[in-house]
Every structure is written in structure tokens, then in C-alpha cells.
Amino acid sequence: MASIPALLRRYPFVTATLVVGLVGLLLWMLGATSWVQWLFSGFALVIAAIQLVGMIKNLRRGNWGIDILAITAIVATVLVGEYVASILIVLMLTGGEALEDYAANRATRELNALLKRAPQIAHRLQTDASQPEDIPAGAVETGDLLLVRPSEIVPVDGDLVSANASFDESSLTGESIPVERHSGQAVLSGSINGSTAIRIRATATAVNSQYQRIVALVEEASASKAPVVRLADRYAVPFTIVSLLLAGTAWAVSGDPVRFAEVLVLATPCPLLIAAPVAFLGGMSRAARNGIIVKGGGVVETLARARTVVFDKTGTLTEGRPTISRVLAEPPFTEAEVLGLAASAEQYSSHVLAASVIAAAEAAGLESEVADTASEVATFGVVARFGTREVAVGKLRFIESHAEGTRAAPLSGGELAIYVAIDGHFAGSLLASDAVRGNARETVEALRSLGVRETLILTGDAQATADHVGTQLGITRVQADCLPEDKVNAVRALEARPVIMVGDGVNDAPVLAVADVGIAMGAKGSTAASESADVVILVDDISRTARAVMIGQDTVRIALQSIWLGIALSIGLMIVAAFGLIPATVGALLQELVDLATILNALRAIGGRRDAAAAATRVASAAAARGVAIG
Known part of the structure; x- marks a missing residue:
């Protein structure tokens, strides 16, 4: 004082x-x-x-x-x-x-506390066994190996190299419970290391790290x-x-x-x-303590009067991480065989679902094989050879060209299929789904109790998938197959105002800017979305949307x-x-x-x-x- x-x-x-x-x-x-x-x-x-x-x-x-x-x-x-x-x-x-x-x-x-806690020093290691060199946090380069001592602030975004660690992310997310991270997982700058020294590999410079982006938002x-x-x-x-x-x-x-x-x-x-x-x-101070950065008093007032909330789907209402929910094997192939060989082939694919297939195989205890040869047809599929066996994984039309008798899998709402052919025979399909967030329906109901009259999903996904999510969550209206400009036009046409738009990706930046209040899920979202938004939620928790309205x-x-x-x-x-x-x-x-x-x-x-x-x-x-x- x-x-x-x-x-x-x-x-x-x-x-x-x-x-x-x-x-x-x-x-x-x-x-x-x-x-x-x-x-x-x-x-x-x-x-x-x-x-x-x-x-x-x-x-x-x-x-x-x-x-x-x-x-x-x-x-x-x-x-x-x-x-x-x-x-x-x-x-x-x-x-x-x-x-x-x-x-x-x-x-x-609470807002100023973020500015005062900005990391200043980093301990750089030349090798795992070397003595650390103290350098300014701004001098850290992507790829640098850094030592973070007990109770120190993580200076830049990075991936954990040590086996596991515990971090206090309360200044970033508002959550008081420490979070556990394991080797290879992302660590955010501004979080406080636990009781043991750990090593991280820098994935961003200080200027481009999460903490500095938050500081810029706080200053604004x-x-x-x-x-x-x-x-x-x-x-x-x-x-x-x-x-x-x-x-x-x-x-x-x-x-x-x-x-x-x-x-x-x-x-x-x-x-x-x-x-x-x-x-x-x-x-605004209360919102910051809850992991919500509000860019001005006028935004607080508009939040309080909100009558419509519009959601992006993928990564906002859903987890944004498709997982394999079912394996449908065609005899004589077994589920383990189809999943294991598909994961082995997907090691050589850059498709967004490849990681989901590999993760499902690892969870089932299946070891991936090393291919003799592999080639990918971008956006369609991958073909890999393992000794005498040839495995093709990809879209329905791609597998049809590799195996006779390929047929579409029976899909329930929100699912998509990855098809597998082994040695020229249709072996089965892997069904993936992007799970709805556990508290998404509760959030929609909370918003309704706060006076929101209308809820809407605007998504570039297929209509059937979007309808399935909307039905699960009790959303009033669903508009699918949207390009960014379609989302902008849809928000401008809404009559029950003020309108809140909630999104997380680069494609959401334009519509976040035109909404009466744009809310960016900034924990995993793009910088473009955060900069275009009026409110940035620093924790990956959709329920903070309702909390922001309540605080307003x-x-x-x-x-x-x-x-x-x-x-x-x-x-x-x-x-x-x-x-x-x-x-x-x-x-x-x-x-x-x-x-x-x-x-x-x-x-x-x-x-x-x-x-x-x-x-x-x-x-x-x-x-x-x-x-x-x-x-």
C-alpha cells in the first residue's frame, strides 16, 4: 500500500x-x-x-x-x-x-498483476547435461532447450521434455487446482512450475507466446x-x-x-x-480473475443485455479432437488387425485424423509397424507396404479404387468414417466422432436462464453433423456448410440483439469482429480470433461464456x-x-x-x-x- x-x-x-x-x-x-x-x-x-x-x-x-x-x-x-x-x-x-x-x-x-509477473529470465541448456545459461526471456529462440526451476514462471510456450510436471495456471485460466503435464505436452508461458526442476523445448519466442498475447489483451x-x-x-x-x-x-x-x-x-x-x-x-477485474479478459466497460454492459448467442461448432461446442469411437471389421479381418494396420499406415499421413487413429491403436495396446514404402494422396488417403502386405487408408472413393466390395459404413449423428483396404480387400472402417463438450448443454441452459432468447450454431461442417450437435445441446437454430462470409451475413441478419458470437479459429475472426460481442476461446484458438474478439476466454472451458454474461x-x-x-x-x-x-x-x-x-x-x-x-x-x-x- x-x-x-x-x-x-x-x-x-x-x-x-x-x-x-x-x-x-x-x-x-x-x-x-x-x-x-x-x-x-x-x-x-x-x-x-x-x-x-x-x-x-x-x-x-x-x-x-x-x-x-x-x-x-x-x-x-x-x-x-x-x-x-x-x-x-x-x-x-x-x-x-x-x-x-x-x-x-x-x-x-488482478489485471495489473499479469503485467507485473511477465517472465524476464530464461535458463538455456546447450545439452541435457550442460549448465544453464541465464538469458533474457526475449532472447529465447524456437527449439531452445530450457530449464525451469521449482516455483519459477515458464518464460515461453514450449513442449515438456521431462517425464511429467505440475503447473499452477491460475493467472492464465483462473483455476486454482494445479494441472499435470506429461512429456510432449504443451506448457504455457506464465504458468508456475511445481516443486521439481523440469526441462521444456521452446515452441515460440517470448513475443509470440501465450503470456505476451495475454499481456497485450490486458493492456488493451x-x-x-x-x-x-x-x-x-x-x-x-x-x-x-x-x-x-x-x-x-x-x-x-x-x-x-x-x-x-x-x-x-x-x-x-x-x-x-x-x-x-x-x-x-x-x-473487469472479476472477469480477469475468472480467466476472462474483457476489452472495455462498454463490452461488459453489452454482455449484460445479450439476447442471442451464436456458436461455432468444432472446437467450441465440441472438443475439436476427433476420436475413434468404433471399429467395424469385415471378416476374416479382426478389429485389432484393422486398427493396428491402419495406424501403421497413418504414421505416414498428414491428415488431421491420422493422429486419432494412431492414438486409438496406442490406447488398445497395439504397436505400429514400420513401412517399407509409403505414399500419400493429399486429402484422399495413404498407401503403405509392410513386407508382402499392402494397406490403404482413406476416404470411401479412395478405398473403392483399391478394393472391390467397399461399402459405406452406417453412421450415426456426428460420426465420420475412415475406410481400410488390406491386400486389395475391403477390411472395414474406423468411425470417428468429435465429442460434444461435457458442459456444453449446461452452458446453453445457463445462458437461457440469463435472458438469452435465441441460440444458433454457425459451422462449416455438414448439416447432418451440425443438426446432431444442435439436438444434443438444445440449440434453437443450426446453419451448416458456412463459409466465413456466410457467418458474417448470418450474424448481421439477426434481429434479437445484442448478439454474442463464440468461436476459436482463424475462420471465426471476421464474424467475431462484426458481432456485438465477439468471444474467442483463446486457450487453443488462433491469435487472429483473439485480436478480433471483444472478450477472450483464457481457459478451454465453454461455460466461461455464461459466466462472462453473468458477471456483466x-x-x-x-x-x-x-x-x-x-x-x-x-x-x-x-x-x-x-x-x-x-x-x-x-x-x-x-x-x-x-x-x-x-x-x-x-x-x-x-x-x-x-x-x-x-x-x-x-x-x-x-x-x-x-x-x-x-x-
């Missing part, structure tokens, strides 16, 4: 006001009352002039604020001789700005404040008019101009100006509650002051309490207790799933 001298230097207007107040108190004690009046009145008018300049600049930019109330209150109290009230109003204004800044820094500490998010002001400005003009009418009426009825000043002292707009920025920054709604609700709390307290006190029951000096002190109540209420948007309770529930659920008792 900053020291008091540092705070006084940081907020010079507050410091100047306190100094003037102390000097005035000293003069009063010496009996120089007239000097006190001139000092307080002169200083107050100087501050009013500074506020007036700022108000004119805002008006020229088209921002209709309520600074006129504060300026009018200062001038009015000076004119009627309430110079003590005038200095209290000045303290309230300058102190309010300082409190807003301090609260904003408090609310964004924290710099965006403009939309926040608009929420408060909706109430600015009506509040100003009501305040001036009350003050004017009190003056007209009582015939006392002091009554005008007493009412306006309680109408100073600090609660209205402070509430929305603090609440929205608190909501919580934030807007708290912001509005804080605004109305400030307005209600101010108007109530103004009405009392209109009857002459609150002197101007007392009114200025009461308004400080209104400011404090507004700020404290707005800080609820940070949501620490709610997130802690939710995290505890997730940890308990995870432990129960592993059969671990929580004591």
Missing part, C-alpha cells in the same frame, strides 16, 4: 485543499477570521475555474456531464458567505476524484474507459435539472439565497460520477444500484435542506458520507466473496470426482 506522503504527492489538489484548510484553521485560532474567509473563498473560486475549463472541454467532445452542479454550489456558497461550506465542497470534489482513482486501482489489481482492456461514462451520463441531465429546480424553489419560497446554496451543496455529483467507473472496473449482469446491476443510491440519498437530503434544516457546512459533510456509501457499494462488483464461494464449490466437485474426501 502507498505511504501517506506518496498519496499526497499523487493527488496535489487534495493536498492543496488540506493545506489551505490547515492554514485557515491556524488563522481562525489567531482571530484573523476575515483572512480565513478570503483564503477559503479565493481558493474555492480557483478550483471552480479549473472545473469550469474541464467542463467546457467535455462539452466540446460531446460529453454532457454534471460538473455545472459542483461549480454552481461552490460559487453560491462563496456569494452568500458560507466559505466553510465552499472549502468542504472543494475537498469533496478533489477527494472524490482521488477516491475514484484509488478505487479504480484497487479494482484493477485496462486502457478502455470511454463507454463507462455513458451509463452515468444517462442520468446526468435529469439529475441536474431536478437539483436546480429544488434549489431554485427553496430560494423562491423562502426568499433566502442561502437556502439555494444549502440545497446545491447536497447536489454535488460525485456519487453519480464515481459509481459507474468503479463498478465497471471491478467487473452483476456489474451493471451494481453500477445502477450505486447510481440510484447516490441519487436517492442526495435528493432526500436536498429536500430536507430545502426546508432549512441542514446548514451548508453540515450538508457538505453529509455529502462526503454519500460519496463513501456509493464507492463501497460499487466495489461489490469485484465479487471476491462470490468467486471464492464458486471456486470452493468447483474444488469440492473436482475432489469428489477423484474420490478425495474434503475435510
